[in-house]
Each structure stands twice: as structure tokens, then as C-alpha cells.
Amino acid sequence: MTIEDAGTAPTRRTTLADVARQAGVSTALVSLVMRGAPGASPANREKVFRVARELGYVPDSRARALRQGRSQLLGVMFHVQQTFHADVIEGIYEAAEAAGYDVVLSAVTDSRSEDKAIGTLLADRCEAVILVAPTSSREWLAEVGGRLPTVVLVRHVRHPDLSVVRAADVKGLALAVDHLVGLGHTRIVHIDGAGSPSAEQRRRGYRTAMERHGLTPQIVRGGWAEINGSQAVDALLAGGGDLPTAILAFNDPCAMGALSALHRAGIAVPDEVSVVGFDDTHLAGFSHIGLTTVRQDAGLMARLAVARAISLIERSNGADEHGDGVVVPALVVRGTTGPCRR
Amino acid sequence: MTIEDAGTAPTRRTTLADVARQAGVSTALVSLVMRGAPGASPANREKVFRVARELGYVPDSRARALRQGRSQLLGVMFHVQQTFHADVIEGIYEAAEAAGYDVVLSAVTDSRSEDKAIGTLLADRCEAVILVAPTSSREWLAEVGGRLPTVVLVRHVRHPDLSVVRAADVKGLALAVDHLVGLGHTRIVHIDGAGSPSAEQRRRGYRTAMERHGLTPQIVRGGWAEINGSQAVDALLAGGGDLPTAILAFNDPCAMGALSALHRAGIAVPDEVSVVGFDDTHLAGFSHIGLTTVRQDAGLMARLAVARAISLIERSNGADEHGDGVVVPALVVRGTTGPCRR
DNA sequence: CTTAACCCCTAGAACGTTTTAGGTCGCGTG
DNA sequence: CACGCGACCTAAAACGTTCTAGGGGTTAAG
Numbered sequence: 001m002t003i004e005d006a007g008t009a010p011t012r013r014t015t016l017a018d019v020a021r022q023a024g025v026s027t028a029l030v031s032l033v034m035r036g037a038p039g040a041s042p043a044n045r046e047k048v049f050r051v052a053r054e055l056g057y058v059p060d061s062r063a064r065a066l067r068q069g070r071s072q073l074l075g076v077m078f079h080v081q082q083t084f085h086a087d088v089i090e091g092i093y094e095a096a097e098a099a100g101y102d103v104v105l106s107a108v109t110d111s112r113s114e115d116k117a118i119g120t121l122l123a124d125r126c127e128a129v130i131l132v133a134p135t136s137s138r139e140w141l142a143e144v145g146g147r148l149p150t151v152v153l154v155r156h157v158r159h160p161d162l163s164v165v166r167a168a169d170v171k172g173l174a175l176a177v178d179h180l181v182g183l184g185h186t187r188i189v190h191i192d193g194a195g196s197p198s199a200e201q202r203r204r205g206y207r208t209a210m211e212r213h214g215l216t217p218q219i220v221r222g223g224w225a226e227i228n229g230s231q232a233v234d235a236l237l238a239g240g241g242d243l244p245t246a247i248l249a250f251n252d253p254c255a256m257g258a259l260s261a262l263h264r265a266g267i268a269v270p271d272e273v274s275v276v277g278f279d280d281t282h283l284a285g286f287s288h289i290g291l292t293t294v295r296q297d298a299g300l301m302a303r304l305a306v307a308r309a310i311s312l313i314e315r316s317n318g319a320d321e322h323g324d325g326v327v328v329p330a331l332v333v334r335g336t337t338g339p340c341r342r
Numbered sequence: 343m344t345i346e347d348a349g350t351a352p353t354r355r356t357t358l359a360d361v362a363r364q365a366g367v368s369t370a371l372v373s374l375v376m377r378g379a380p381g382a383s384p385a386n387r388e389k390v391f392r393v394a395r396e397l398g399y400v401p402d403s404r405a406r407a408l409r410q411g412r413s414q415l416l417g418v419m420f421h422v423q424q425t426f427h428a429d430v431i432e433g434i435y436e437a438a439e440a441a442g443y444d445v446v447l448s449a450v451t452d453s454r455s456e457d458k459a460i461g462t463l464l465a466d467r468c469e470a471v472i473l474v475a476p477t478s479s480r481e482w483l484a485e486v487g488g489r490l491p492t493v494v495l496v497r498h499v500r501h502p503d504l505s506v507v508r509a510a511d512v513k514g515l516a517l518a519v520d521h522l523v524g525l526g527h528t529r530i531v532h533i534d535g536a537g538s539p540s541a542e543q544r545r546r547g548y549r550t551a552m553e554r555h556g557l558t559p560q561i562v563r564g565g566w567a568e569i570n571g572s573q574a575v576d577a578l579l580a581g582g583g584d585l586p587t588a589i590l591a592f593n594d595p596c597a598m599g600a601l602s603a604l605h606r607a608g609i610a611v612p613d614e615v616s617v618v619g620f621d622d623t624h625l626a627g628f629s630h631i632g633l634t635t636v637r638q639d640a641g642l643m644a645r646l647a648v649a650r651a652i653s654l655i656e657r658s659n660g661a662d663e664h665g666d667g668v669v670v671p672a673l674v675v676r677g678t679t680g681p682c683r684r
Numbered sequence: 685c686t687t688a689a690c691c692c693c694t695a696g697a698a699c700g701t702t703t704t705a706g707g708t709c710g711c712g713t714g
Numbered sequence: 715c716a717c718g719c720g721a722c723c724t725a726a727a728a729c730g731t732t733c734t735a736g737g738g739g740t741t742a743a744g
Contacts, residue, residue, distance in 0.1 A: 013467065013490075015730060026694045031732060041692060056489060061465040062404035062413075063730035066699045071404075080428045081624075089422050090451040097454075102462065105447040109432040112439075120444065123403040125355065147398060148355075226625065282423075283568065335606075357700060368724045373702060383722060405700035408729045 014055045023051040034059060061102075065125065073102050074309055075126030077117045077134065080107040082224065083253060084279045084298060085132050088153065091302025092130065099310055101127075118144055128309040131155075133197045145322075149312035151305045154296075155197030158324075163312065165305045165325040169198050172294040172329035173205030174212075176248050176276045179292075179331055181213050184340035185246040185274060188215065191222035191232040191258060193250035202278070206248060222250050229257025230264075237265055245273060245340050252277040252284045255291055259336065270338035280332055290334030300327055356397045365393040376401060403444075407467065415444050416651055417468030419459045419476065422449040424566065425595060426621045426640060427474050430495065433644025434472065441652055443469075460486055470651040473497075475539045487664075491654035493647045496638075497539030500666075505654065507647045507667040511540050514636040514671035515547030516554075518590050518618045521634075521673055523555050526682035527588040527616060530557065533564035533574040533600060535592035544620070548590060564592050571599025572606075579607055587615060587682045594619040594626045597633055601678065612680035622674055632676030642669055 016034075020027040025044060033040050033048040034057075040048070051057075065071040074096050078085040089105070096103045104124055106117040114136045121129050128149035134141060138157055144150050145161030152164045173190075180188050190206040193199030203219060210217040220235060222228045229249055236243060249255035255277030259269060267273055277284055280295035304325040312322075358376075362369040367386060375382050375390040376399075382390070393399075407413040416438050420427040431447070438445045446466055448459040456478045463471050470491035476483060480499055486492050487503030494506045515532075522530050532548040535541030545561060552559040562577060564570040571591055578585060591597035597619030604611055611617055619626055622637035646667040654664075 017730075027730085028694060028696095028732080029692085032693090035732085039692065044692085058461070058464045060408075060467055060730055061462075062408050062467060063699090064732075066402075066404050066408060066701090067730080067732045069699065069732095080431050083425070086422045089449060090453070093449065093451055094453050105449060107431060107435065107447060109435055111432070111436050119400070120403075122400045125402055125404060359700075369700085370702080370724060370726095371722090374723095377702085381722065386722085402700055405729090406702075408731090409700080409702045411702095411729065 014057050071125045073126045075121030075129040078132040083281045087298035091299040095303045095306035127313045130305050151309045163308045163322045167296040167329045169201035170205035174209040175331040177209035180246045187244040188246040189218045189244040190248045194223045196224045226253045226257035229254035230261035233258045233261035247275045252279045252281040274337040292334045292337040295330045295332045356399050413467045415468045417463030417471040420474040425623045429640035433641040437645045437648035469655045472647050493651045505650045505664045509638040509671045511543035512547035516551040517673040519551035522588045529586040530588040531560045531586040532590045536565045538566045568595045568599035571596035572603035575600045575603035589617045594621045594623040616679040634676045634679040637672045637674045
């Protein structure tokens with residue numbers, strides 16, 4: 001039956017008025033019942049429910065939001081190819097739902113810029129946006145922050161109109177360096193994140209930690225993707241000089257790429273070279289040997305971001321609510337690091 | 343300045359009426375200008391643009407959709423942790439934009455079921471939905487198809503209310519088996535997708551291809567994630583019997599998991615065991631050695647799905663428009679397969 | 685018998701757009 | 715002098731909800 005009328009008249013979706021007419025009541029009453037608000041007799045309540053189900057009525061979220069003056073929507077911009085972002089999104093959905101908000105995703109891809117992604121979120125009248133690892137300029141981010149409550153995730157940026165939730169990158173790299181030094185390594189190279197968000201912080205963390213140990217830092221250009229990690233290692237190998245004994249990658253995918261290149265070159269991990277990542281993407285836990293990495297708790301960061309976003313929405317007057325939420329990273333030792341043998 | 347008034351009065355977003363008032367014209371005229379429709383004098387056009395920019399006006403997509411009676415929206419349900427889906431989404435955005443449609447994403451996570459994901463797409467009044475690798479029952483999918491134009495991606499399901507875009511799974515597994523047999527392998531085991539969409543087809547493809555070569559199929563239970571691949575290999579190793587010389591995994595992540603477990607066990611790939619994946623996730627191209635795999639063209643499938651969805655929307659009367667779009671997979675030989683040495 | 689208090693219900697106005705149906709100019713043409 | 719015609723503009727009605735204000739009842743208290 002549903003199949004039947006679907007095939008014949010899929011033109012207009014059924015509306016509140018349709019249900020009201022069919023049930024012989026006013027639209028206001030149907031609205032009441034559908035929202036579970038008080039003020040309808042049990043008899044009518046039951047009848048409305050029955051008719052609504054029969055007609056397959058689903059409330060129109062746009063009309064609802066329009067009338068209510070608020071959308072209860074949290075906009076999330078993320079990069080679709082970043083594995084870590086997937087973990088964050090899981091957490092955001094969960095936290096938002098618990099707080100009674102809906103989530104609208106807007107992905108950044110090769111052909112879809114951050115500007116465009118944010119633009120649709122504005123047009124959708126989100127009440128706040130969470131930007132996961134944005135690469136846009138500080139100015140553009142500030143402009144977004146000027147328009148509506150904005151939480152920047154996983155990028156370091158200081159501005160009165162922006163809240164930030166991020167890991168203590170400097171601390172994270174210090175943990176990693178300390179770990180490697182503890183294993184006897186001295187020639188530790190950092191494959192950096194190039195222009196990625198928070199790459200600068202991680203470089204700094206690496207550099208100061210190295211210097212604290214009296215070691216000379218060496219940084220080679222990398223990036224956030226696998227390919228960057230493997231290319232960086234290829235460059236190191238081609239460089240001719242002797243290889244470092246440990247590699248500190250910008251993030252997990254980058255570390256995986258490095259692992260890949262090392263493997264291809266027949267270099268044993270961790271016997272000849274140790275490798276450390278960053279993020280603890282749930283990929284890192286499973287794949288090959290298990291990657292030693294610096295854990296950023298995606299779920300925790302997601303919860304903090306959502307909480308901050310909502311508090312910004314709710315008392316959206318008053319001056320300087322913005323501030324940073326910094327989560328402390330933790331070292332997760334797995335199989336890609338070992339004692340220095342050289 | 344923008345910073346200033348953002349801090350003080352972020353209450354209501356600026357509306358068409360605000361712009362109209364400020365520019366001293368009617369809302370209708372502002373609407374005209376913003377849409378680039380003809381019928382406004384150059385002078386007014388310029389003035390309206392200027393005022394709109396000053397006030398930071400962004401049209402409310404909900405109100406627009408409500409009035410127009412159509413949302414121009416394509417809903418996409420996907421699994422946020424599936425790497426292959428990310429590739430598909432890139433393609434969908436691109437194809438949809440080219441056709442003048444917007445995309446709304448609805449993710450499935452551990453805590454967010456497919457039902458819920460589809461529910462929000464319905465409430466958002468998408469004009470069609472694309473379901474990427476749904477695991478829901480055929481009945482539930484059919485019900486969705488009865489409500490609005492529905493394209494199922496990457497899952498085999500036959501129903502008059504559902505369009506399907508998928509790879510020729512049987513052909514794909516035949517390619518892989520032929521490749522391995524050509525390399526001299528005879529003991530080829532399939533780590534399957536358990537209850538995943540299209541797992542059944544791939545099992546069948548594997549089985550018939552093996553039998554065609556006069557070989558006896560052996561299937562062990564796997565799944566779509568890395569962990570499933572490595573657990574399956576662990577089980578094989580624990581089984582005590584001698585190891586197969588080749589492994590055919592359900593998909594790339596599963597294959598990566600298998601590689602991981604083999605590596606951990608000190609078994610050389612491809613010298614002792616060859617491994618083949620499925621999907622050609624862009625991960626497979628980079629990581630470790632490079633995975634030999636059966637390529638499903640994500641971009642092509644995305645384009646087909648979008649085209650089908652739009653054609654369903656546009657002549658959304660008439661009877662049996664639905665049908666299958668089957669793309670032919672291709673074998674991509676990389677480093678994880680080699681001649682049988684045993 | 686009035687008045688108040690409740691319960692259930694409905695009319696109608698919003699929300700921010702687009703669209704329809706005009707309305708007012710200025711100007712050229714019969 | 716009508717009159718028609720473009721070019722430009724606007725008032726007002728939609729779209730599908732929610733919400734405010736209030737209207738009938740019934741019952742209870744004064």
C-alpha cells in the first residue's frame with residue numbers, strides 16, 4: 001500500500017494541515033500532540049497519532065525552526081578525508097544530542113573550500129559553529145566569530161571572538177621527545193605539518209624539548225596526509241646523510257606514511273628507527289604493529305567544544321565569554337618505538 | 343567594528359527586511375537583487391548590494407526553501423568511520439553542485455543509528471536521499487524508497503522503489519581470484535564482510551571463481567573494519583593448519599588489518615602470503631608497500647548516484663524509473679601480491 | 685445566580701523568504 | 715490627446731510550522 005501510493009503521487013509531502021483535516025481537528029492541536037505538549041485530550045491525542053502514522057507525517061524542521069526563531073542547530077565544518085575528524089564528529093553528535101541540539105555537517109573537500117562550507121552553515125542559520133582544524137586565515141575566522149558563536153577545534157588562534165579547544169601541543173611533543181630520549185635516542189627528527197593548523201605549535205614544542213635535552217632539533221617538511229610522511233622519509237633517505245634513529249611525525253597519517261616508506265626501504269621499525277605519531281586516531285591502535293603516538297582525546301575535545309558552543313549560545317550577551325579549553329595529551333606507547341640500537 | 347557589534351548584540355540575524363529598510367526599498371526588490379534576477383535598476387542593484395554587505399546579510403535557506411516549495415537538497419547517509427565513504431562524499435558534493443543541488447550529510451556513528459540518520463534527512467525535506475552502504479533491512483529501505491526518491495549505494499538490493507548503484511562485486515572477486523591463480527596460488531582464503539552490505543555478493547563471487555578454477559573455497563568471518571581483518575588472520579594462525587598462500591579481504595581496511603596481523607606474526611608479504619583488498623580507498627595507494635586491490639571508482643559511483651537521484655526527482659511521476667547502475671571494477675596490482683612460493 | 689477556575693480546543697498572526705499581480709512613471713505612436 | 719508599452723517597483727499572499735489570545739464548555743465556590 002505504501003508502495004502503491006508512493007509510485008503514483010510522490011509530489012507533495014504530507015503536512016500538519018493534512019493530518020488535521022484527516023483527523024477533524026485544528027492544526028494547532030496536531031502541533032501540540034506531535035510535540036508532546038500538554039493540552040490535548042487522550043482521545044484526540046491517540047487519534048492524531050494514528051492519522052499521522054497512516055499518512056507518514058514527518059514535521060518539517062525548516063518551518064519549525066523558522067517559526068520558533070531558533071534552529072537548535074550546531075554547525076560543524078570538518079575535513080572529510082581526515083580520519084581524526086571522524087572521531088571528533090562521533091563525539092559531537094553524542095554531546096549535542098544529549099544537550100538537545102541537532103548537528104549539521106559541512107565537509108571540506110578538494111573541490112569545496114572552507115569558505116563555502118562555512119557559508120552553508122550560515123545560510124542554515126546554525127546557532128553556533130564548530131570549526132574542526134580550520135586552515136583559513138585568522139581574519140576570516142574572526143569574521144565568522146563576529147557573526148555567531150564560534151568554537152575552533154584543534155587549532156591555536158587567539159581572538160576575542162573565538163573560543164578554542166585544543167590539545168596542549170607543546171606538552172604533547174615534549175612527552176614524545178622525553179620518551180624517545182629515555183630510550184636512548186639522540187638523533188630525533190620532526191616531520192612537521194607544514195601549514196596545517198597547530199603545526200607551528202608542534203614545531204615549537206619539539207624544538208624546546210630537544211633543546212631542553214641539549215639536542216639539536218632537525219625539522220623536515222611534511223603535512224597532514226600519509227603521502228607527506230612517506231615523501232619526507234624518502235627525502236631523508238635520498239639526503240645521503242645517516243638516518244636519524246627516531247622520527248616524530250606531525251600526526252598519525254603522516255606517521256603511517258613514514259612507516260610505509262621505511263618499510264619499503266627495508267628499514268626495520270623499531271629496531272633501526274623509532275616512529276611516533278600524534279592524535280591516536282583509532283586507526284593507529286589497530287594497524288601494523290600499533291603506532292606509538294600522542295593521544296588527543298577526540299571525544300573529550302568534542303564534548304568540550306559542544307559545551308562551550310552551547311554556553312556561548314545561551315548567554316549570548318555579556319562580554320568576554322570566550323576562552324581556551326586545553327586538554328592534556330597523553331603518550332600511548334605501542335610497537336613503533338624501542339631502545340636506540342645505534 | 344564588526345567585532346564591536348558582534349560583542350554587543352548578536353541576538354537576531356539580519357534579514358531581508360533589514361536590508362530593505364536600510365536601503366529604502368521593498369523586500370521584493372532586495373530579493374530580486376540578491377538572486378540576480380532581472381528587473382532592478384543598476385543604481386538600486388548597487389545600493390542593495392552595498393547595504394547587504396554592510397549588514398552582513400546571508401539569505402535564510404530555510405525560509406527560501408519553505409517558500410519555493412522545494413529544497414534543492416540531496417540527503418546523504420554515510421558511515422563516518424568508513425574511509426571509502428569519504429571518497430564517495432567528495433564525488434557527491436562535486437556532482438551535486440554541478441547540477442545545482444545542495445548536499446546535506448547525515449552520519450551514522452556508534453551512537454547514531456541509520457534510522458535516526460534517515461529521519462533527520464526526511465525532516466530536512468531532502469528531495470532525494472543517497473544511502474551509502476546501508477545495513478538496514480530491505481523492508482525499511484523500501485519504506486524510505488516509498489517516501490521519496492532513494493538511491494542505494496554499494497549495496498545489492500532489488501526493489502521497485504529503490505535505485506541501486508554498485509560495483510559488479512562478483513566480477514571484482516573473479517578478477518582478484520584470477521590474478522592470484524595466475525600467480526600460481528591455489529590455497530586462497532576469503533576474509534568476508536560478515537553482515538556488511540554486499541558481503542553476500544562478494545562471497546558468492548569468490549566461491550564461483552574458485553570453483554571455476556577447480557579450487558576449494560575457504561571463507562573465514564571478517565567485517566568491514568581493520569580489527570576484523572587482523573582478528574581473522576589471528577584466527578587462521580591460531581587454527582594450527584598450514585596458512586593459505588593468499589588472502590582475499592572484504593575491503594581495504596580489512597586487508598590492512600590482515601597485513602598488520604601478518605606483519606606482527608613475522609610473515610612476509612607478498613613472499614609468504616599475498617593479500618588483496620577491495621575498494622581502492624586512497625589509503626590503499628599510499629600506505630605500506632601499496633595494497634593490491636579491486637578498484638571501485640568512488641567518483642564515478644557518486645556521479646551515477648547523483649544523476650540517478652536527480653532524474654528521479656525531476657520526472658518523479660511515471661512508473662518504473664528505478665534500475666541498477668553497475669560499474670565494473672578493475673584490478674589494481676601493487677605490492678602485496680606476488681608469485682606463489684610454496 | 686454570578687464568578688472563577690479549569691480543561692480542551694481553535695483562529696490567526698507570526699517567522700523570512702519568493703512570487704503573483706498589479707501600479708506608476710516616462711515616452712513614443714497613432 | 716489617448717493609449718500602449720517598457721522599465722522599474724511594491725503590496726500582499728503564500729510556504730508549514732509554533733504560539734498567543736481567547737472561546738466555549740463543565741464544575742466548584744461564593
